[in-house]
Amino acid sequence: MKKEEYLEIKRYGRGNQKKLQKEEKEEKRMRVVIVVKQHSEFASEAEMWKRDFEYEARKEVELIDPETIDGEMFARARDIVQYPTVLVLQDDGMVVKKWAGRPLPQISEVKYVIREV
8 A cells, every 4th residue: 555545544534435446547548549541641631630639638649550560450450441540548458439530530529538438
């Protein structure tokens, strides 16, 4: 048990279990990924969306090209057949939300999904 947790329990008693669970839930790291073919007409739109999202949400976005070996494996594992596709993933790789094709999702919509999970 960390010293901060011990002091928290000592100060507030053991009735704060829900509070600790909420804090644990917030520690989950979410990833935002855009799967887009780098040599397509949608690549520049995906780059602009990435830049805007990183500016507004202060969260890094990963671009994956499905025409590379790793990108193809990533897309197959998540049944991605339409490009561009925006994904919100848990840190274990599980898909939380997927937006396939155009138009790309609103930045506020993706931020909402990240906050709620």
